[in-house]
Amino acid sequence: MLSLARKIFGTETGRKLRRMKPIVDKINALEADFKALSDEALKGKTAEFRARLEQGAKLNDLLPEAFAAVREAADRAIGLRPYDVQLMGGIVLNDSSIAEMKTGEGKTLVATLPCYLNALPGTGVHVVTVNDYLATRDSEWMGKVFAQLGMTTGVISHGKSDQERREAYACDITYATNNELGFDYLRDNMKYSIEEMVQRGHAYALVDEVDSILIDEARTPLIISGRTEDRTEFYKTIDALIPQLGDDTYEIDEKARSVLLTEEGNEEIERLLRENDLLKEGDLYDIENVSIVHHVNQALKAHKIFQIDKDYIVKGEEVLLIDEFTGRMMQGRRLSDGLHQAIEAKEGAKIQPENQTLASVTFQNYFRLYKKLAGMTGTAATEADEFHSIYELEVVEIPTNRPIARIDNEDEVFRTLVDKYAAIVDDLVDCQERGQPVLVGTVSIEKSEQLSKLLSDKKTFRDTLGHLYPKDDAEIEAFKKSGRPDARPLKDMLKLIPLEHNVLNARYHEQEALIVAQAGVPGAITIATNMAGRGTDIQLGGNADMRMMQWKAEQAEKGVEPDEAAIAAQKTVIAADIAAKREIALAAGGLYVLGTERHESRRIDNQLRGRTGRQGDPGRSKFYISVQDDLLRIFAPERLDGIMKTLGLKEGEAITHPWMSKALETSQRKVEQRNFDIRKNVLKYDDVMNDQRKAVFEQRIDFMTAPDVADVIKDMRHQTAEDLVTEHIPPKVYADQWDVEGLATELREVFGLDLPVQDWAKEEGIADEEILERVTEAADRAFAEKAANGGPDLMRRIEKSFLLQAIDQNWREHLQNLDAMRSMIGLRSYAQRDPLNEFKTEAFALFEKMMDSLRVEVTKQLMLIRFERAPAAPEVPQDITATHIDPRTGRNAMGAPDAGPVASRVSPTQRRTSEPADPTKPETWGRVARNAACPCGSGKKYKQCHGAIGSRDTET
Numbered sequence: 022m023l024s025l026a027r028k029i030f031g032t033e034t035g036r037k038l039r040r041m042k043p044i045v046d047k048i049n050a051l052e053a054d055f056k057a058l059s060d061e062a063l064k065g066k067t068a069e070f071r072a073r074l075e076q077g078a079k080l081n082d083l084l085p086e087a088f089a090a091v092r093e094a095a096d097r098a099i100g101l102r103p104y105d106v107q108l109m110g111g112i113v114l115n116d117s118s119i120a121e122m123k124t125g126e127g128k129t130l131v132a133t134l135p136c137y138l139n140a141l142p143g144t145g146v147h148v149v150t151v152n153d154y155l156a157t158r159d160s161e162w163m164g165k166v167f168a169q170l171g172m173t174t175g176v177i178s179h180g181k182s183d184q185e186r187r188e189a190y191a192c193d194i195t196y197a198t199n200n201e202l203g204f205d206y207l208r209d210n211m212k213y214s215i216e217e218m219v220q221r222g223h224a225y226a227l228v229d230e231v232d233s234i235l236i237d238e239a240r241t242p243l244i245i246s247g248r249t250e251d252r253t254e255f256y257k258t259i260d261a262l263i264p265q266l267g268d269d270t271y272e273i274d275e276k277a278r279s280v281l282l283t284e285e286g287n288e289e290i291e292r293l294l295r296e297n298d299l300l301k302e303g304d305l306y307d308i309e310n311v312s313i314v315h316h317v318n319q320a321l322k323a324h325k326i327f328q329i330d331k332d333y334i335v336k337g338e339e340v341l342l343i344d345e346f347t348g349r350m351m352q353g354r355r356l357s358d359g360l361h362q363a364i365e366a367k368e369g370a371k372i373q374p375e376n377q378t379l380a381s382v383t384f385q386n387y388f389r390l391y392k393k394l395a396g397m398t399g400t401a402a403t404e405a406d407e408f409h410s411i412y413e414l415e416v417v418e419i420p421t422n423r424p425i426a427r428i429d430n431e432d433e434v435f436r437t438l439v440d441k442y443a444a445i446v447d448d449l450v451d452c453q454e455r456g457q458p459v460l461v462g463t464v465s466i467e468k469s470e471q472l473s474k475l476l477s478d479k480k481t482f483r484d485t486l487g488h489l490y491p492k493d494d495a496e497i498e499a500f501k502k503s504g505r506p507d508a509r510p511l512k513d514m515l516k517l518i519p520l521e522h523n524v525l526n527a528r529y530h531e532q533e534a535l536i537v538a539q540a541g542v543p544g545a546i547t548i549a550t551n552m553a554g555r556g557t558d559i560q561l562g563g564n565a566d567m568r569m570m571q572w573k574a575e576q577a578e579k580g581v582e583p584d585e586a587a588i589a590a591q592k593t594v595i596a597a598d599i600a601a602k603r604e605i606a607l608a609a610g611g612l613y614v615l616g617t618e619r620h621e622s623r624r625i626d627n628q629l630r631g632r633t634g635r636q637g638d639p640g641r642s643k644f645y646i647s648v649q650d651d652l653l654r655i656f657a658p659e660r661l662d663g664i665m666k667t668l669g670l671k672e673g674e675a676i677t678h679p680w681m682s683k684a685l686e687t688s689q690r691k692v693e694q695r696n697f698d699i700r701k702n703v704l705k706y707d708d709v710m711n712d713q714r715k716a717v718f719e720q721r722i723d724f725m726t727a728p729d730v731a732d733v734i735k736d737m738r739h740q741t742a743e744d745l746v747t748e749h750i751p752p753k754v755y756a757d758q759w760d761v762e763g764l765a766t767e768l769r770e771v772f773g774l775d776l777p778v779q780d781w782a783k784e785e786g787i788a789d790e791e792i793l794e795r796v797t798e799a800a801d802r803a804f805a806e807k808a809a810n811g812g813p814d815l816m817r818r819i820e821k822s823f824l825l826q827a828i829d830q831n832w833r834e835h836l837q838n839l840d841a842m843r844s845m846i847g848l849r850s851y852a853q854r855d856p857l858n859e860f861k862t863e864a865f866a867l868f869e870k871m872m873d874s875l876r877v878e879v880t881k882q883l884m885l886i887r888f889e890r891a892p893a894a895p896e897v898p899q900d901i902t903a904t905h906i907d908p909r910t911g912r913n914a915m916g917a918p919d920a921g922p923v924a925s926r927v928s929p930t931q932r933r934t935s936e937p938a939d940p941t942k943p944e945t946w947g948r949v950a951r952n953a954a955c956p957c958g959s960g961k962k963y964k965q966c967h968g969a970i971g972s973r974d975t976e977t
């Protein structure tokens with residue numbers, strides 16, 4: 022049915038491509054005109070396009086000319102003329118969609134087309150890459166194209182200062198990793214003035230390798246955290262207990278990556294904890310010992326689940342996580358809840374203090390901030406549904422420029438790891454002899470190094486694989502008859518070991534460019550982790566730029582500074598040499614990608630394969646698998662056993678069978694599904710927080726930009742007064758039941774006002790409204806006096822500063838409350854309640870509570886402030902100082918946003934202890950807040966949403 026429909030209507034992609042055809046024709050028709058332009062005139066096009074936009078032209082109207090300009094600029098600046106299919110990719114990207122372009126089709130260049138167009142309005146374009154290496158490489162490479170058009174390019178990389186970041190964000194086009202962007206966003210929202218912020222909005226983001234960033238990475242939220250006390254000794258003591266536990270004291274679940282103490286384990290650990298004075302009272306599961314149990318579990322996990330050189334590496338004193346998808350170090354990322362510290366203790370590394378969440382965001386929600394979002398990838402089809410449901414992005418497949426000439430061999434499956442490695446070594450030896458360059462993909466740093474050792478060390482080789490190579494003529498005959506007729510005798514193999522090769526993993530990331538540049542020369546063997554994925558562009562024969570750089574470095578070492586003629590001559594020599602080497606490599610079959618194991622995700626495997634067969638080059642790929650590989654062992658044991666038995670596989674033999682491929686795919690699918698579920702779950706919970714975060718961050722920016730916040734402060738003061746009066750003198754309650762005493766006390770505490778409330782209450786027929794009016798008037802009067810005393814300017818600065826600090830302080834506490842709630846909420850499912858719903862309701866209630874205390878706090882601080890005449894101090898510009906304010910900056914004397922309260926300040930913990938306000942009553946934290954998006958997620962403004970809030974809360 023579907024295929025019939027396809028025949029009649031064509032595929033969705035086909036239709037889209039057909040619709041693009043006239044636009045591509047238009048761009049092609051403009052080519053000659055743009056070619057005729059001088060460099061200056063080409064540059065001048067940018068100003069012309071911008072002027073037309075000003076006059077009301079739409080971005081899409083400019084597309085054909087803008088693309089024609091980029092095509093010409095790219096040709097002039099870097100010698101690459103975008104193909105028609107690349108133009109199509111550009112059109113899709115301008116259309117807020119995902120362009121799926123096969124590996125090696127030149128996505129880096131494609132990006133320049135929509136980026137130039139979308140940078141024309143001057144609101145900034147962010148190109149998002151998966152790592153710093155690519156951000157830097159692409160910004161330098163493509164920066165030349167933008168410069169040819171008079172546009173500026175910046176790059177954000179780890180370690181840059183705020184000033185450098187601000188400058189990079191101010192460029193027309195900014196290259197950065199998703200991490201840097203997300204962290205800058207969070208950091209910006211902790212700043213105290215607009216000038217300190219580094220980003221200037223979120224207009225258009227083009228996410229390169231979109232599935233890696235929006236799908237793989239999305240599982241872990243970005244978190245900015247503050248330090249808490251140092252508990253090094255505690256971690257060390259707990260760590261020392263774990264090796265004392267016997268094998269029968271815990272159970273490991275490799276699938277779920279979890280480990281649990283058994284009954285015996287519990288008893289054992291309880292005894293150990295008591296001996297070490299960690300458990301003083303009660304038993305293990307008493308409430309006061311919950312934290313110790315938690316840390317024991319984390320230490321257990323650190324020892325039994327987390328592996329060095331697979332999940333992390335130890336560099337100097339630091340434990341650095343390895344990204345399972347890109348094989349790269351994750352600078353600055355730490356595991357939460359004491360797990361990172363537990364690993365540090367296990368490795369004897371420096372134990373960093375624990376952290377407390379100050380701000381957090383998931384990538385999903387960060388990227389949803391952009392007005393326009395688009396992405397590129399080589400492999401999105403497997404996740405098309407997810408892109409659609411989360412980001413509303415559609416995936417459009419773009420055809421290749423030339424047909425793909427790569428041959429993807431079937432997987433070869435062995436019974437044991439050793440058998441597999443023997444066959445891999447044979448294959449490598451053969452390739453090197455024939456001059457075929459090989460990229461060997463491994464799944465971890467550890468495995469890349471094991472293989473390297475096997476190829477480097479005769480003894481290791483003999484001990485590990487020796488028994489699989491024939492030793493005499495009789496054995497050679499026997500081998501010929503069995504599954505490995507080509508196996509070489511051991512003595513021949515040993516002559517070949519060491520087998521020359523390079524290793525590319527996170528430990529060598531500084532040499533990455535050099536290693537990649539050499540990977541395409543005939544006979545090169547490069548053993549890599551999945552770091553050789555996206556962005557690794559291996560050129561057959563070698564890389565001319567890199568060769569040139571090396572030559573220049575050699576010349577410099579000799580003290581020679583080559584002139585232009587010498588450089589040109591050397592360029593010709595290098596080009597000829599590379600061309601000759603390329604021919605040899607091509608004759609040997611092009612680049613061969615040899616996978617030593619399959620990754621959990623099919624997409625990562627495809628990326629590895631995609632290092633070869635680029636731009637229509639010939640190439641080959643093949644995966645070697647063994648039944649002992651983690652993926653199969655963990656996810657498909659029963660299935661495989663059955664298949665192996667049916668097929669009767671013997672030692673040293675390999676099979677390639679569709680059943681095997683199916684079993685493998687099933688295991689990969691299982692893992693992918695599980696990861697998808699985890700992501701969906703993260704997002705659901707984060708969504709709840711996201712609306713609140715957006716409300717708070719937007720509000721902060723409003724406050725920062727407003728000339729003053731006097732009105733907000735006034736609203737807060739009035740609302741606080743109303744809350745207090747309503748609390749003690751509830752409406753429709755007889756006067757003899759009023760808590761007048763309580764009201765007087767609180768008014769003293771919160772407003773610093775001694776008001777004759779008792780006398781008022783005795784007045785004949787006085788209503789609660791009348792009392793509220795008097796309180797409000799008194800508060801306003803007292804505040805006006807203070808302001809007059811300090812001077813209105815100073816007062817306005819103090820108001821703003823107190824307000825921002827109080828928001829931050831309360832928001833941080835709120836985040837911690839949410840964290841704590843989230844870790845507990847799962848338990849609700851035991852009570853037949855939906856944890857997510859419960860979380861939503863309670864998160865909202867907490868948010869309201871936060872607003873309440875924020876209002877009281879700000880009011881209280883400002884009402885209790887005192888201005889004193891300072892003794893003559895010449896360096897202070899005015900002779901007035903405020904007790905808690907730095908008169909020069911107008912900020913609280915403690916300055917830094919995350920410092921705790923100082924002695925002179927009213928402690929924020931001295932909060933109102935009364936019940937939260939009546940939920941049906943309009944809640945507000947100021948006039949502007951009522952216009953902000955409502956944190957309940959309704960999509961309405963806060964003020965429009967009160968009805969909903971009331972009914973929502975009553976459900977609790």
Ligand SMILES: Nc1ncnc2c1ncn2[C@@H]1O[C@H](COP(=O)(O)OP(=O)(O)OP(=O)(O)O)[C@@H](O)[C@H]1O
Pocket residue numbers: 101102103104107122123124125126127128129130399554555556557558631632635636
């Ligand atoms: N229009 C073009 N003309 C000639 N060469 C091109 C063109 N576009 C791209 N290339 C070359 O193709 C190679 C691959 O480019 P690039 O690394 O951008 O591919 P990619 O699509 O990002 O691949 P992957 O996602 O697999 O890393 C580069 O060597 C680049 O110089």
